[in-house]
Structures are given as structure tokens and as C-alpha cells.
Amino acid sequence: MLLSVLMLLLVVSGAQTAYYGIVYTYSAGDIQQDALPTLNSFKLSFSSCEELDSWLCEGNCSVLDLYVIDESRGEWCQKEYIVNIPDTVLTILDAAADYLLLSANWTENRNGIVSIATAPLIDLRNRSDINKPNSSPQTTILPLLRVPSNCQRNINLLVSDPNGDNIRCRYAASPECETCTPPSVLSVSPSCILSFSPTNSTDEGPYAVQLVIEDFPRQIITLTNSSGSQEVKTSSDVLSKIPVQFVFGVDPAAPSCTEGLYLPRFLPPTPENGAQISSNVNQILEISISAEATQAVITELLFSGPRNVAKSSSGSGNFTLTWTPSAGDEGLSHTFCFVVQANFSSSVYQSDLRCVLVTILGSPTTTPVTTPVQSTITTFAPSSTTTPAQTTTTTFPPLFTPSLNASTLIPAPRPYYVLALNAKISTTLSLENDAGTITTLIKREMIKYGVPSDIIIELRSNGKVLVTVSP
Template sequence: MSLSTTLLVLLLAYSTNASHFYGTVMTYHPKQSSAKGSTITVVLRYKLGFRSCSDSDTWGCFSGNCGNERSLVVKTISEKKGEWCHSEGIMTRLVPSNGLFQLRIQGRNWLENQNGVTAWRAVTLVELRNRSDTNHANRSPQTTILPALRVPSNCLRNIQLLAFDPDGDEVKCRYGESRFSECRSCNKPSVLSLSSSCRLQFNPTDASGVAFAVQLVMEDFPRQTINLTETNGKLVTKTPKDALSKIPIQFALKVDPKVTSCIEGIYLPLFVHPTPTNGALLKVFVNHTLTIIIHAVAISSRINNQLLLSSPSNVIQNSTVEGQFVLSWMPNDDQGEETHAICFVVHASSSDNSRNYYSDLRCVAVNVEKGE
């Protein structure tokens, strides 16, 4: 091999191994069974965050009978230049039975972080067995996340993740564990405390200009003892202590320099009316338009008419006056009879653009119904 060829190979290896992964989240929804109930169609929706829009990856079967991937649509839905690119993937699989299966995605290069996470892995456990309480297949919790959230180093901040379950189950969060192969380096961020109710608390630190890799698992638990029926008629009992499905929530937490005041509405944008409350459940019909108005204020920083958004890719974002945004969404037939998550953060900056200030994470769940 010539010297020039060797240098080219090394350069390609370096660029491939550059720190670039910004996390992922996946949810699923069973759509229909065949006439004899022997095959099931399940739609899996996921987000992937990378440093560049040229980066991508795919989910593969990890365990169980994952069936056949019938279609996959990937769309870039938001990009913040120089930081990250966010994409939505919609995967449709036809599985031969309602037995458990797991999907996995993995790679080598988390973004550079303080908790020593290098290689990355995420796992989704799909539970499709028929529930005795709903007489339908189990559905996963619904949530989403931005590739990166930012907090000032000197402020106590709470991050309440959206944790909505369409079956009415109790939803809990925990850190990923190596023994379940849910991550490859399952090191917890030292600056975060996690409650089972999916609330993260950032504790002030002397460090700034650094990032942490956050690798969580969200699970649904029945509120009463139920039976799950397999395609072959076998019954399995689940109690409120037994998790049904699990989905990954992985993202980067970036720590910014100290802010003069931690009170929201001064430097950090504060959400005001008519912004929906965090965790609100909204409703819309297929082919009808849902409008969400978001308003944020900050008296000592400038809101840049930039709303960072994680949502279905056909949500349209517009900015009216400073600090006010309008989201418009007309769900299509493929999005009907599902619950979809929309999360957003408002970005503000100092007058000279040298400092960035981010609002809290705010999320809503939208139930899309067919026909009116």
C-alpha cells in the first residue's frame, strides 16, 4: 500500500471515529393484525441525533423474531448549525406473532463527554401480546427528546421528561444498565439525579463548557395485575411490579458558563400564557390542523426567534413577534390512532451573541383520532 493510500485510510478512519452521536429515542405502536391474527403490523418511530446531517445509522434485530422490515422513511426534521442534526425515522415491521422481540442500534462514537461514555448502544423491547384489560396489544410509552439540552453551571434545573402511556400504565425511568445490554458504557452523569417519575435534576457544578451523555430507559407497568395472551393462546401474568416494554431516551446535556441570575424570565426564557403546560394531552383529528402557540419572555437576554423542536416531521414552525412561536400540524392517515410527542426549548442569547440561554424543556402529547 502506498504512503498516500495509507494516509487516506487513516484520515477516513479518523473522520468515521470522530465524536458525533447525540442520542436517540424510539417508541412503537401496533397497527393491525391479519384476519387470523397470525401476523402483526407494528410502526416504530425513532429520533436520531448526530453532529452532522451526513451521519446516520439503522436499527437491527437484537433478540426474538423481529419479522420483516416492510418500509423505512427517514427525514431530517431540525438542525442547529454547528451543533447537531436531528432526524425522524419511521419503520414499519411485519412480525409473524406477538412474541417479545428487541431492536438495537449501536456505534462507537458518543460526543466527547465528562462521564466517559465512548461507544453507544440503545435497545427497544417490543411487547405486543394482547392485554386482558384493554383487549388490545400493548403500546409503548410516548415521549421524545432533543439531541442536546443546555443548563447554566450554577443553576439548579429540573428536566421533566414527557412520560405518557396510551394504555394508562404507570411510566417509570431509570438509567440504562450494562447487564441488559442497554448501553455499552453505562456511566451515570455525576451532575444529575433521576427520579422514577422521569424527572432529572441538574445539580450546580464548577465545570462549564462540558457535556454529559445521558442514557435512560423508560418502561411501562400495568396498574393492576393483567394477563397477556400470546398468538398460540399461552397466558402470561404481569403484576404492577413487572415492566412490559422498554424504550431508550438518550441525549447530551451541555453545561454552559454561569449566569448572573437563575430566575427564569431574566436571562433564561420563561414560558408564559398561552403556552401549553408541560405534559398536557391535546387532541386532533386526521386531516385537521392543530395549532400550538408558544410564548416565552426574557428581560435581560434576546430571544432569537429560534425554537428547538422534536416532533413529527410534518409539524410546521413559524415565528411571529419576538418570543412567540406557532406550531401547525395536520396529521395524515398514517399518523392516525396514535399518540405523538412534541417537545421544544426556546433559545435566547446575550446582546453580543457570546452567551446562550435555554428555557426548560416543555412537552405535550397529542392524541390523533380518525374521523369526526
């Protein structure tokens, strides 16, 4: 049933329009009464919202769950199409055998990409390690990213995986694309960093970018379908593939590549790229963004993120993204990506791309206070021979704050514990680029040993890990 929905979505006929890309992701929920709820998200981008509606809905979008994400008038419009399917089949859907063609054409580009194709791999067999189906890597991107031809630019895609799998990025290859010529001016690393180096004016213009993001298990797992048939997957086997397509514009050279002059520079309180933010269901989340460009005029903020996000401006260079997560967002993580755009004469300049990860917790119901906690800690001295455990009792400030009754401020009659964990973690992942993956893995391991599932893991700039627990 899921595959038929995908085909219905991506083979709808329509007028010839200017395509600016797609980001497809899927998330599988827990198996409930032999049903497998699967949330499929298609972020589609065209040269205008009207053209997108004409292509996707044949002019009538009232019957679809279609949401406007953002729009840059005269350039592009991004909308999200949501399909929530209570599927009952634990199966693998490999669209590479009959790859999905969109009946529109790419916007004009230098690398000669005309026809549109994607070939997602969707595996909904039950995983032995998490006892539910796989979810794909989660990310987003703006339909158009631009850089002056004389300026260096690295684009760090923020990609997270709900299952803590390894993530790799690459350019699409047949049959994941009709014409698979990658942009000659842009390289992509397996760690999802796109790199652009200064180039000649003859290379200026738009390029079609066709990426594929894959996830790989970190250990040997078994996948089981509805009939009981099983397949073993190792760390070198792909679990899913998602398409990420957008336009990369190489603009005429800027008078200066120094950020803050012509190219906007982010200022506090703008969150850093890769920052992790926690919010609660039905609680208003505000992301404040500030930028400056002393030699140009800042005109707008452009973003991509979940549906129903509002943006506002409180003066030149100061913007706010406002979003209220709903109950359906609880337990999910959403990627927000944004750029600030400025004009000078007839030229348009973009800041670098920043992305943050927002994790949605349950509704807050308690009021925290601070109180010291007495804890008994057992330490083991490292030695080549067995050494008796040494036990000490001491008083620490709390690693978390116990919940109190809001009306009486009397603690609930239950014990509170401080868990002191000293661990050395070795990884080939980057603290700068893979913070989301690292914290997800730490959280999964701690939950295995009985720590509550609502813990919040933060990776600090000094490499230390902060763990917050709400009892």
C-alpha cells in the same frame, strides 16, 4: 422479522460521527387477518443531518422513510426513521441478549461514554386486558438540553402510555449501555423528573444521558403468544423497555438565574407543560409559543415531535409550530417538546423544557349547538344499611353538544343523555406530572361502562375532571 429489521437499522456501518441520542418507541395496532401492524419509531440525533445520513443510509436515504424533525445548525440534527411492519407473530423480542450497537461514537462528554448501545424490550404477545399486544411508553426529547452551572433546573419528561400502564424511569444499566456511568450532576426519579442543582465550574461541559423507560401493568394480566403459550404478568413485571438518550450541557454560570432576563421565560399563549391538546385528522394544528429575555436576544425555537411539523417566527420571541395530522395518526397521541434559545455575548441560554400531548381524533363532520337537556339521575345515599334509591328529575346545561345537520340545523331523531358521575379517585400519581396517565385511566374505566370511545378527558388545575362526549 421485527428483530431483524431492528438489527438492520442499528448495525449499519458508517463513518465515525458525533452521536447525540435516540428515542425508540413502538405501537401495536389491532390484530387484522392474522397480521399484527406495528409502528416502530426511531428518533436519531447526530451532530449534523449530513453525518446522520452518511451513517444511517450510507449517503442514500431515498429508500427509507426518514424525516427531519429539527436541526440546530452547528450542534445537532434529529431525524425520525419509521418502520411499519405487518408482523404475523405474537412474540417477545428481548434485545438484551444481543444488545444493539450503533457503529458511531457519542459526542465528547464528561462522563466518559464512547460506544453506543441500547437494549429495548419489545413484547408483542396478546394482552388479556386489551386483547391486543402491548405498546411501549411514548415520549420524546431534544438532542441537547443546556443549563447554566449556577441555576437550578428540573426537567419533567412527558411520558404517556397508550395502555394506561404504570411508567417508571431510571438510568440504563448493563447490558443496556456499553459504559453506564450516569451524569454526576443529574438525578432521575422513577416519576421521570430529571433534577440539576447548582454546581462548580469544574463540572461544566456536556454529559451523555442514557435513560430507560419501562411500563408495568396495573393488574394481573396474561400474555399469549402465537402457539398459545401463556405467561402471567403482575404489577411488578416489566412489559417493555425503551431507550431515551440525549446530551445534557452544563454551561458557564449566567449573570442571573431569574427567568425572563438571560434565560428565556415563556409567556401566554404558550401552553403549560403537560397540557393536553386535541386535534382532528386533516385539520391544521397551530401551537403558539411566546417567550422573553430582556437581557439577551432570543434567536430560535428548538423542538422535537412527530414528522412534518413546520416552525415559523413572527418576531423576536414569537413562534408557531404547525402540523396537519394524517389519517394514519387517528387515535394516536404525539408528544411535542420545545425550548426557546437566547444569546448574550458568546453565551447561549435555554428556557426550561416544555412538552404537550396532542391526541388525534377523527375528521369533524358535524356542527355543535347548545341546548338544555332533561335527565333523570338516580342517587344512592351512603349508609351502612340498604337505602332505597332516590330519583329526581331536573334540567341541566349539556355536558356535551348534540350533533346537528349542518344544512338544516335540525337535530337527528335520537335521544340525548347527560351522564352525571360523582367519583372519588385515590392515586399515588401526581396531578402535575402524571396528568396524561390519570386521564388515560379514567377514560379506559368509563369506556368499560359503555361511554363512547371518542370521549375527551381533561384534567383541570383545580383537580376536577371534564368529560366531553361527541355522540
